[in-house]
Amino acid sequence: MMAGVNRLPAPFGAWIDRTEKIAFTFEGKEIEGFRGDTIASALLANGQTMISRSFKYHRPRSVLTMAGQDSNTLVQVGDEPNCLADKRRIEPGLKVEGQNYVGSFEDDKGRFTELVERFLPVGFYYKSFHEQKTSWKAWEPIIRRMAGLGKADLAADFHHSYYDKQYLFADVAVIGGGPAGMVAALAAAGGSAEVILIDEGAELGGSLCYARFNADGTHGSLTRAELDAAIRAKRNIRVLDGAVCTGLFSDNWLPVIKDNRLYKLRAKAIVAATGSIEQPSVFRNNDLPGVMFASAAQRLIRLYGVRPGHRAVVLAANDDGYGAALDLLDAGIAVTAMADLRREVPSNELTRSVRRAGVEIIAGHAIREAIAGPGKARITGAIAAPVAGEGTLAAGDRRLECDLILMAVGYSPAGQLLHHAGTRFAYDGASHMYRPDALPPHLFAAGSVNQAYALDAALADGRRAGWLAARDAGFSAGAEPPAPADPGAVGVTHPWPIFPHDKGMDFVDFDEDLKYKDLINGIADGYDNVELLKRYSTVGMGPSQGKHSAVAAVRIVARETGESLDRMSVTTQRPPYTPEKFGHMAGRVFEPGRRTAMHHRHLELGAQMMPAGMWWRPAYYGPKSERDKTIPAEVTVVRNNVGLIDVSTLGGLDVRGPDAAEFLNRMYTFSYAKQQVGRCRYVLMTDNAGVVTDDGVAVRFHDEHFYVTATTSGVDVVYRQMLWWNAQWRLDVDVANVTAAYAGVNIAGPKSRAVLQRVCDGVDLSAQAFPYMGAAMAEVAGIPARIMRVGFVGELGYEIHVPASQGEALWDALMAAGGQEGIRPFGVEAQRVLRLEKGHIIVSQDTDGLTSVWEADMAWAVAKTKPFFVGGRSAEIQAKTPLTRKLVGFTMANDADPCPEECHLVLKGEEIVGRVTSAVRSPSLNKVVGLAYVHPSDGEPGKQFDIKVAGGRRIIGVVTKHPFYDPENKRQEM
Amino acid sequence: MVPALLPYKLLPYGFRRKYRPQRFIPKQKDLKSTYDVVIIGGGGHALACAYYLARDHGITDVCILEKGYLAGGNTARNTAIIRSNYLTPEGVRFYEQSLKLYRDLSQDFDFNILYSERGHFTLAHTDAAVRTSRWRAEVNKQLGVDSELIFPDEIHRLCPHLSMSDHVRYPILGALYHPPGSIARHDAVAWGYARGATALGAEVHQQTPVSGILIENGTVKGVETPRGRVYANKVMQAVAGSTSVVAKMAGFRLPIRTIPLQACVSVPLKPFLDQIIVSGSLHVYVSQSSRGELVMGGSTDPYGLYSTRSTLDFKEGLLGHMLELLPMLGEVKILRQWAGMADMTPDFSPVMGLTPVKNYYIDSGWGTWGFKATPVCGMTMAHTIATDTPHDLIKPFYLDRFVDYAQVGEKGAASVGH
Amino acid sequence: MASPTNLDPATLRRRSFIYRKLAMAGAEFAEVNGGAVAVRYPARGEAETAIARRMGLADLSVLPHGGFKGRGTVEWLTAQGLEIGADSNKAYAQADGELAARLAPTEIFLLDSLLGTGRLINKLNNAWQWAAAAPRPQQGYPTPRQDSHAWFMVTGERSAEMFAKICGVDLRPRHCPAGTIAQTSVAKMSATIIRADLGGTLAYHLLADIASAEYLWMCVEDAAAEYDGGIVGLAALRALQS
């Protein structure tokens, strides 16, 4: 079966399964390929050569590497933009479209930018459009529209796919399953080390799958089969194929992406056998469809059974080009000629075979230009010319007929991962390549990334690196294998395959459409350092991140500035090695939310839940539309009757031990040494800089036991701070964060005693026996409870803390017990109103990141004679400095004025002196009450100050002593 | 009007046969032994300072010493957001002046810095964040800065792609909307200043680290470099990421911790996101650059480090949260990640002006906000150096404000402030 | 309620934070320790022991668990007859199948056996009291682990792989011998994992913030789906153990 006009018969196409046809669409056209095809191979097989349009000039582009290393084949696949068509396998129904075109893919109006290319020099956007604000205003949207490649799927409002993550662990991780990596894995697994071998390909082998190592072309596949079998036989090697390692992070932390999963692999030692990346020759039209790397053509032929063209010219500077020529001939593709940059072509098995096949070898020649066919959709020929010197060509052009030009002029190590780990690279004057110089600990390089180019050398290098990695991970077996005698790196890479053309279109960077002269001109503009040139010209900043342009850019800068390549390096390679989907990085959303024991009861009662730190709390009970009625109603129930609020989220700390009181003395501003057992006392915490950070209540249940509450969002920090301080003080005290262990409610209102008494046998709740700020351990509805007569709301009330697993039962019991009184749950919003009527502050709402105890007007909470408390020394200093603001209670001078909103400003003239921190129209008092920072000179009751409210209007606040409601606090002490 | 609309400056490039370079960064000269002013650091702030020293104060015998390449530190690594919607009046006035200078820079430089007004949204996901947003909006408005607290309907109208679901951990309850919020091409800002300063006489010396600071009787005399000793009447350091290290050479300590700040960009997409979106609770910010890349970052790293290494966990956290805001981006790809080093102060305001060493000035403590302050820092530090008196705009940012308990509390607005 | 049994968990005072989820899954409950524990899921097509051998998840939150911490904890517990080894982050089995998990030199987390009689934990809780007068002997302090921590059990040969999706510690059997404790982060929550096989079946206790129990339960279910994991009742665990 031969789906496609350019499909070659078996045995070509090792990675496709001809028994299964798969149909998909490209630009609306139905295309048929085989299972195993990539989008690009299927398109080429069907004669669809142009796959994408270039970034700036919208030039037609096609396969360059066939290895996902370039951006010439970026396509839109359904909702996925910027998809590598030469990597992405086809699936039935896949909807593939071209990217970055205006009008239609075939008739892209954007291609006309090329006509004005002369007017768009390097960095043109810096050089113009700014003369007047009008000019930039007009041009910016146009330039902006031109930007970008693929399209995000904006119609969707959901995650497209299920992505997840998994941790992996290995003694040795081998990255790259080419010959060196395969051998490295086997060598590393010689003992009992657990080895993971990661490879991008559909099957292991790397270049063994497609390259030609000997004249008859069998050596690669035989070696591959042998190694593959050996690896499969090893129980301590796990193969992750079709997987790409995108980075190498601290302490051998490797992200590996396979299908919809991100693996995070921790290895004790790593072998990077990541191979090398073929490098282009720079000549005119070197970017057009039909010009590709020799290895790309070999991949098309051998892996996918696709004929890359009908008549080829091979530009070579190494033997691999000859191997490729033999592959072409085997596939029935005519080879017009070999142009070899080298003056002398070595005589060996491969070159001799090419000669024997009757192919003309034109030594000492480069390609000056590829001839573009109609619409530049395909090349129709090549102009070869004699190499005169470095980058210069002599007269004597020869036109060579072809629709395919293969480039085999050299490589650059795929050292990205090594770069991520901080490996230094040094330029090797003999091989004309950068090679890893100093490797960080636990990291080993093998194969062509490490300059071992000859197959035997790569195998030997892999054996050595695998053995070393295993030893590094603590697994020694046998003697250390020797390094390869001759790595075979010399003679594979040409030092200057760059032949600029007068008429341009000689691309150094395909991603960014940068021509030779763009780099030269950028250097002339003064950006004569590789990093600066990168930023100015954008060379290497495109989707392939300089995989094919970085080395050329360094060569060009070096020559232009007269700097030696030894003293230069390619620009820093940053992760990821290849683009990673947001979905892969995000994975499953792990966003813990804490729910109290009564959570479902609240939902059943129609509560609107709101986040409070990590927790969910009921804001109020009822529909959103009724909010403005519900909250005052909840307030009124508490004031007149009885209400129940879930306070489980309040922090709780058990502080126990002989030094418990001393510890609290140091942690809080007040004094606790003389606090009686069975009584509660306010706690206020400041940090060492004297800033108010938390508050709560300390209950003394035993001489050596305080139960301390903390704010919902503050308790974890408070707990951690307590442990930190005591790690230094070494007091004999134990602190336990028991927040989650206790569910809590506050039953509040004049009828709360009656309700509670009903379910609280054996405790005398009378005012005498259980006064305000009293506390006891008792049973409520049969549940062991810590009962405290405290509250935020200023009514008779009891806070009841019970084991969390019995919290729902407590709630049920109290709601049932209060039935006849009409008990009603109230939420955070009503509580905020109630507390404000009492003038209680909420730390972090009525205080901010700099509020001192003096500014908060809480001098009453500061013990003056203690030897020390955290923040005390700063508070002393602050006390000596004049206050700049003061927190006061206020009401409105004019009853008709609106209620200011929280954070409306307090002004003195035009100067900002403070802000409203809390304000509400009190349902109990039917007037506005609030707290605000005012200028200290306005801090006394009766003083008036300006508040700027919505619309810029100013209204007048009057400083008012609080509590606003029940100023004598009689109700809470009933 | 019409001619001004045409990019006529490009015409010569097309019509001339030969490219006529506009040299932006002069060839390096020999290092002299004495200068009027030495500026340690060759980033945006240093270059801006040199520019304003020359332009506004006639001080042109200025030497900029850069240990790496020009503007290759945090100037090259930031995400290029410009805004003035701060919380403190001191901060607002300062950054508003910066924004005003930014607006005219392209014109001043005759070089397009690609300044682009996008509108800046700081999302609020909690009641507390809504309060802080209102606080900022009110302070901004009082000082003449265009900011407003807006609510979900309006947010949805202006940023239609944001997920407004209220069934998520961090529902969007409101936003501080700051229409003047902008982006610009960060490198171009530095290059413009470099050209401006050098054209007026300043010298830029790249690959020239400062290895010591000469101080006699509490007065700075010059600096040591591998290329020799350089004397100067006045010395300024503007070396974000190395601030404490250089200050230590001058013999004093600072209220600064140096912490990496990471960022990443996506593979370019056709423009769809016109606004700058910031979410404090989700530790995310994002804008789309003129190249079509989504430029994204979050809060600083969890611990201090003098390194620009990248981490995987940064990306995992960032993109997880990004998809909560923009769930449709799951198939979009990250192209590149990197890091800078942020000098964090306790109150998130800078430390600028005079130092314990006479004639030695400091421009530091930029945290995550250095880029947006570039022009105003240059202007105010130039004034400070020229007159040996802190410019009014930077007086609140003096070093001793900490021991004086007079901090400028910008922290409340800044769990992630870009 | 979907449960086929007459025992409604809400009729008992002690309730698991996820009893509604268990009921929805068709649990049959029995009373243990004053609460309802899911014993089996009668509607399941497959034997629960088979599920548990592959990848099972069970809620044991109402079973007795507790603890002590602070100076003197280990000495006092030893005096009460417990056998506790010297290493922290190791769980030590007690005579009747309880586990004393040493989280730190002075901190012990106690888990009852699957019988849930509470004999040991109740005895200790009753035995501990403040000594009459200072200076008091060092005897640690009880901690309310029964209520601070939800208690799940994760079982089966795929459980280590499942954990690798939500927890960064290497829990593979070869690297995590029986009795090993990992106090770590699971699905971004602090949690304690203790390897405690059931008979020959790989199994782990998973203890974490009770207030996030529902969240964690859903995370584990999600991660386990790939391995054909399922919810199992206490009966299946008991069967595997015996």
Next chain:
Amino acid sequence: MKLMNCPLNGPRNISEFAWGGEVKPMPDPATLGDRAWGDWLFLENNEAGVVREWWCHVPTSFWFIAERNTVTDDILRTYPAGDIFKERVNFAPKPKTTGAEKK
């Protein structure tokens, strides 16, 4: 992801830990002048090199000390805080009049 060797829990991903900043033992606040107190409180060494730091293992709330190179991020040594803080810290009672009362 860095690995941090917790003295209690062994090697763990550094994401399990919270950074507590440099170890700088508090001088006696009673005898320290205001300026010296402010300097101690606010100024940082912010050393580029090996520093001694507080770290907390979050799942166990365990504070310990690490010696870390702030340039290379190499963690050289970790140990319990008790290795440094061995003695109970006591504060002398205050003299009769204090600054706080002069408000």
